[in-house]
Amino acid sequence: MRNFLLTLTLPLFGIVSAQSGNIGLNTPNPGSTLDINGSLAAQYKTVSASNYVMTSSDFYVAYTGTANSIFTLPAAITGVGNFKGRMYTVKNNTAFTVTINSTVPETINGNAGITVPAGQSVELISTGLTGAVSTWELSGFRSSTFPLTTASNGLNAVGTDVRLGGTLSQATDIVTAGNNLIVSGTGNVGIGSVTAPISKLEVNGSATNAVSYNAVAATTIDFSRSNLAYTTANPGAFTLQNVKDGGTYTLSVRGATAGTSTFTAAGFTVRYINNRTTVANTHTLYTLVVIGTVIYVYIATAV
Secondary structure (H helix, E strand, C coil), X not given: CHXXXXXXXXXXXXXXXXXXXXXXXXCCXXXXXXXXXXXXXXXXXXXXXXXXECCCCCCEEEECCCCCEEEECCCCCCCCCCCCCCEEEEEECCCCCEEEECCCCCEECCECEEEECCCEEEEEEECCCCCCCEEEEEEEEEECCCCCCCCCCXXXXXXXXXXXXCCCCCCCCEECHHHCEEECCCCCEEECCCCCCCCCEEECCCCCCCCCEECCCCCEEECCCCCEEEECCCCCEEEEXXXXXXXXXXXXXXXXXCCCCEEECCCCEEEECCCCCCCCCCCEEEEEEEEXXXXXXXXXXXX
C-alpha cells in the first residue's frame, strides 16, 4: 500500500518514479537514475581561514583569505560510509595560493597535494579507494580569467597557447638529447657532449663565425658583423666599431700600397706590440685583443 500511495502522490509535486528505478524531476519519462528538467543547486561556501578541513557537506568552496592557505581533504572510508564519487570544487578568489592536500598516505592523481594559483579553481572526485593509491582524481582545472593557463620561466602565454621565448626567471638546467647543448642554471653554456660546463662557454669541437665581414674598401670596420673582417683599403688610419672587453678580432688589410696602420675605437686606448710598415702587394693581418679598455694590436706582414 505504501508504494501505491507514493506513486500517486509524487506526480503532484513534479516527481516521477519509473519502474526502471529512475527518478525524474519535472519530466514524465526519466532516462537516467536522476533526471532533472530544471536547475540544480548545491552548497556554496566561502572560507577565509589559513587552514581548512573539507567536510561531507561541502560542494563548492571559495577561498577569500589574506594569505596562503592549506585545504585538507577528508580521509577515505572503507565499507559503510564510503563516499566514492563525492565531488568538490575549490576556487581561489585571492592573490595568494591554495594548497589542497590529501590525508596521508592518500594521494591526488598520485601526488600528496596540488596547488591552486590565484584566480583559478580545481574539481576533485573521490575514487572510493584507500591507501597510497589515487584516492582523489583531478577532474578539472580552470581559470576565471584569460588566459586559461599561466606561463613563466622562459614561457609566454598567448591566449591558450604556451610558447617558448620568455625570460628564465629562476635557475634552470636545459639539456638536449645527447648533451649537444646545455644551459646550466648557473649561467654556463656547454656545446657538444659537455656534461657539466665549468666555464661560461665550453665547446667540445670547433667554433667558427658564420661568415667573415667584407668591408669592401672601407676604413671603418664594424666588428659586430663578425670577429673576422677584411678590406681592400691601403694600410692607414682605421676606425674600429663594436669591439668589447674580452673580445679577440682579426682584420685582413689587402691594399696594394705599403704603409703603417693605426687604429682608434671610442672608449679604448690602443697599444701596438710590433706595429711596422707593411709590404706592398701583400696582405697584412692585424690581431686585436681587447682587455679592459685597452686594445692590443699584433701585426703579421707579407702574407
